[in-house]
Amino acid sequence: MAKKRLSISVQFLVILAIIMVLNGVVFYYMLKNVYQQELKAQAQTVVANVEAFGTWVANNGRVWVKDNPKSYLGKVSVVDPEFPSQAIHFYSKNPALAQREFSETVAASSSPAKFRMTSTNVMNPNNAPDSFERRALAAVGGNTLAEYFEVVGNDYRYAKPVYHNASCIACHGDASTAPADVIERYGRNNGFGFKEGDVAGIISVTIPQRNLFSGAVSVFGLIEVLAIGASVLLILWFVRQRIIVPVRTITSMAEKISKGESADVASIGIDSNSKNEIDQLTLATNRMATSFGLAMKKMNESRKAAQQAIRVAKTLKAQQGKE
Ligand code: HEC
Incomplete structure (x- = not known):
């Protein structure tokens, strides 16, 4: 059965499409990796801030606030001897309490990254871990993991x-x-019941992930799209100009030669040592045309000679007949 194959341009377009798809997949995963690392860096920054804030409170022992009885640990009242009827009340907040209030303030803010502190054994039931936090606590419980992360929804x-x-x-x-x-x-x-060195709990950070494709505009700006388009056009132009068009020309030359018509193979100006394959094909076709032309010329000459001989023979025969 004769093989019927698609034209080079079609095959090339198919391959180009496959390459673009593969590259697209690789690009997507690279982008995803970079984004994940970026999210991790953001989360680490949040944790560092929370720790720094906790340290600041701890370095001050506790922070004392005036007139805020909503949540506090200790309370002292100071009476100015000059105004004995007007006692001033101070309320203390320890690091964890201050951090929780910080966490609640951030939760109510426009910050996309939220955090909280939790533990396997919580003092405040409102700090109880959710299912991710339980997995994280179990994972870091062995005192070996320095961090734990997951994409949840x-x-x-x-x-x-x-x-x-x-x-x-x-x-x-x-x-x-x-x-x-x-x-x-x-x-x-x-x-209660913890010892020095125990895992106290975790600082848990939640950052909503953005869809990589809905944010495609920020990844592919006009310049990027134009550059990709231009590179595809460049490849297409190259294959067309340097392979397909010359192959077509040489094919039509070869066809003419095969029919014995005169073919003008444009080999003038091609260096015989050219490294270009198409150049070499043109030169070879040119040599073939020359040899073919010579062969045809010789054939025509022999044919003429033969016809001459036949004519001579006929004349001789006729003369013999007369005698
Ligand atoms: C002055 C007492 C005090 C000290 C000191 C203290 N904590 Fe706490 N811790 C608390 C209280 C009270 C809470 C609950 C706060 C709240 O209502 O959210 C708490 C909560 C926590 C939580 C959140 C989970 C839970 O139990 O509700 C973690 C984790 C925690 N503390 C770790 C630490 C670590 C680590 C240190 C030392 C760096 C520390 N705490 C020092 C009193 C203390």
């Missing part, structure tokens, strides 16, 4: 463990030695 979720040091154990160690104001507010059942 549309969110990038990140967790970093926090460890108890001696100062933490004052409140999170034995409930019987914990400060009275902590016991008063949180009871003696939850959030």
